[in-house]
Amino acid sequence: MTENYIYSALSQLLRENESDRLESFQRRREAYVSGGEKPLKTDSGGFDDSVRMNYARMIVDKGVAFLFGKDVRFELAEGDVTPQEEWLDAVWMANRKMSLLQKLATNGGIYGTAFLKIHAQPGQMPKLVVVDPETVSVALDPMDVDSVLRYTIRYQTLDPQTDKIISVRQVIAQDGLQWQITDEIGNVDGGTWQTVSVQTWPYRFAPMLHCQNLNAPNAFWGISDIEDDVLEVINKESYTVSNILKILRFHAHPKTWVRGANAAQIKVNPDNMIVLPGETATIQNLEMQSDLASSIAMHRELVQFIHGLSRIPEVSTGKLDNVGALSGVALEILYQPLLEKTESKRVTYGDMLVELNRRLLAIGGFGDENYTELRWQDLLPKDAQTQANAALSLKQLGVSGDTLIQEFGYDPDVEREKRAKESDLGSALLQAFDQGEAQAE
Numbered sequence: 001m002t003e004n005y006i007y008s009a010l011s012q013l014l015r016e017n018e019s020d021r022l023e024s025f026q027r028r029r030e031a032y033v034s035g036g037e038k039p040l041k042t043d044s045g046g047f048d049d050s051v052r053m054n055y056a057r058m059i060v061d062k063g064v065a066f067l068f069g070k071d072v073r074f075e076l077a078e079g080d081v082t083p084q085e086e087w088l089d090a091v092w093m094a095n096r097k098m099s100l101l102q103k104l105a106t107n108g109g110i111y112g113t114a115f116l117k118i119h120a121q122p123g124q125m126p127k128l129v130v131v132d133p134e135t136v137s138v139a140l141d142p143m144d145v146d147s148v149l150r151y152t153i154r155y156q157t158l159d160p161q162t163d164k165i166i167s168v169r170q171v172i173a174q175d176g177l178q179w180q181i182t183d184e185i186g187n188v189d190g191g192t193w194q195t196v197s198v199q200t201w202p203y204r205f206a207p208m209l210h211c212q213n214l215n216a217p218n219a220f221w222g223i224s225d226i227e228d229d230v231l232e233v234i235n236k237e238s239y240t241v242s243n244i245l246k247i248l249r250f251h252a253h254p255k256t257w258v259r260g261a262n263a264a265q266i267k268v269n270p271d272n273m274i275v276l277p278g279e280t281a282t283i284q285n286l287e288m289q290s291d292l293a294s295s296i297a298m299h300r301e302l303v304q305f306i307h308g309l310s311r312i313p314e315v316s317t318g319k320l321d322n323v324g325a326l327s328g329v330a331l332e333i334l335y336q337p338l339l340e341k342t343e344s345k346r347v348t349y350g351d352m353l354v355e356l357n358r359r360l361l362a363i364g365g366f367g368d369e370n371y372t373e374l375r376w377q378d379l380l381p382k383d384a385q386t387q388a389n390a391a392l393s394l395k396q397l398g399v400s401g402d403t404l405i406q407e408f409g410y411d412p413d414v415e416r417e418k419r420a421k422e423s424d425l426g427s428a429l430l431q432a433f434d435q436g437e438a439q440a441e
Contacts, residue, residue, distance in 0.1 A: 018137065021221065025134050028110050028226050031056040036231065039239040040246065049246040053238045056226045058317065059310045060109035063225050066342045066379055067349065068101040073375040074357055078400075084366045091360055095128045103130045105349065108213035112224035114349070116356065117153075118207045120363050128356075131208070138220060139173075145220050149174050151208045156188060169193060172201075172208055179206050205359050205368075211352035214344055222348070230310050237302040244295050247288075254285035311337035331380055339379055350374050 030036055035052025042048045074092075076084055107130060108114035115131035135155040141147035150173040159166045167186040172179055179201040186193040201207050212222025226234075258266065260281035267275040276283060307314050315334050332339065354372055362368035 022134065024228065025111055027228075027231065028056070028224060029134070031226060031231050031234070032060055032110050033057075035238070036235060039235065039242045047249070049249060050242045051238060051245060053234060053241060055234045055237070055306050055310075056231065059225050059230070059306075059312050060106060062312050062316060062338070063109050063341065063345070064102050064105045066338060067105050067345050068098060070377040071098060072101070072353070072377070074353070074372040075375055076370060076372055084361055084364075084370055087364050087366070088357060088360060088372070091126055091364070094125045100128055100130060105213075105345075107133055108211070108222070108345075108349070109225040112213050112216070112222040112227075113220075114211055114213065114352075115151075116209045116352070118209075118356075118359065118363070120207070126360055126363050140220055145218065148206070148208075148210070148220075151206070159185075167193075172206060174206070175200070177204050178202075181207070203359070203362060203368075205362070209352055209356055209359075211348045213348065214341070215348060225310065230306070233302060233306050233309060237299065237306060240295065240299050240302060244292055244299065247292065247295075251288040254287045256283065257286055258283045308337075311341045313338055335380060342379060346374075346376060 027036070031054075035054035035056070038048070038050035038052060040048070040050045042050075074085070074088060076082055104114045104116060111133040113133055115133055115136050117129045117131050119127040119129060131153060132155070135153050137152045137154070138148050139150035139152075141149055150171065152169065152171050154167065154169045156165055156167050158164070165188055167188055169184045169186065171182045171184070173182070174180075180198065181201055182198050183196040184193040185196055213225065214223040216223045258276070258281065261277050266277075266283075269275065274283060304314070313334055316338055353374060357372040358368060358370055361370040
């Protein structure tokens with residue numbers, strides 16, 4: 001009896017945790033897409049003073065821009081381009097590399113965990129699909145929170161045959177040393193399921209990959225860029241600004257009031273002169289005495305708090321008040337919170353990309369032990385002349401040319417090929433020139 005009670009309580013707790021996770025996912029998605037709920041109710045006159053300050057989208061998009069705004073290159077070995085690298089570049093080109101990576105990072109920024117699925121058919125280029133985290137649930141190894149035993153993808157869609165909404169479920173489960181993929185369809189409630197197909201994935205690794213957006217120890221699901229604490233401050237900022245606008249709507253314009261007379265006794269001449277009856281009648285304007293300084297100060301404090309909590313400095317969004325010419329060191333200090341955040345993401349997403357490339361190369365027939373090196377570009381703009389002088393000094397100290405070329409954001413292999421072509425072209429032109437002179441003589 002005790003064991004049944006414990007099992008029932010544990011099952012209930014797991015269901016509640018899953019429900020809470022999906023609810024938080026929906027809140028973050030709504031905050032990113034539309035700014036969340038309106039902070040004020042529409043008044044009786046039908047006027048809506050609500051303003052949704054969508055800082056959530058700014059936070060996520062800025063994080064994506066810093067992580068995957070510039071090309072990240074994959075390299076197996078320095079020197080000439082290898083067949084493995086050529087094939088891997090072709091796969092990524094076919095899958096619109098940077099567009100796909102930005103979608104992946106957007107999911108991670110919103111939900112805290114990013115998922116990617118590999119579709120591979122014999123004789124075809126592997127297709128990479130970014131999977132909506134709201135549709136994914138996982139079963140984990142009880143002894144290893146990072147080890148997934150089963151991925152379940154479930155969503156609703158329109159049946160092209162019947163034009164009715166159906167539920168679709170795909171279960172990717174570990175079966176010994178391999179993975180089995182089961183596709184099912186069911187009714188909208190998901191009460192009954194019909195198996196459409198069952199196939200064995202022909203590799204020891206899973207066709208699904210995942211990574212945390214920001215590291216969350218002792219947990220499978222990672223930390224998003226817009227956790228509840230960030231959204232709470234954003235909502236308070238929207239509430240503050242909306243109330244400021246409501247106050248201005250009611251009190252920004254002066255209101256005329258009269259004492260000692262009624263409306264019928266007041267006369268307005270054609271030249272707009274107002275005539276009041278008797279000497280005791282008074283007419284004045286009621287004006288707002290405050291300039292809302294305290295409310296505006298609170299608004300500014302909340303904005304600064306949002307930027308500090310999300311680690312997105314205001315300068316990164318284009319705010320340049322009281323900022324003059326900055327050195328490289330000063331710029332890095334201003335951007336330090338965002339730089340540190342992006343470097344953390346380079347660790348989590350980078351590990352996933354290295355593993356993804358390993359799996360892609362295995363599918364391409366190059367073996368399953370190819371680990372690529374990731375070549376990230378500089379996060380902040382640099383003075384080209386200063387950087388060039390520094391590179392010359394580093395070259396004299398023994399730093400390789402490939403490393404220095406990568407520091408400038410170029411691909412050493414591509415540059416090497418271009419130099420070889422230029423050299424061949426120069427030799428051909430020189431030879432043609434010599435032959436022309438000989439014929440002239």
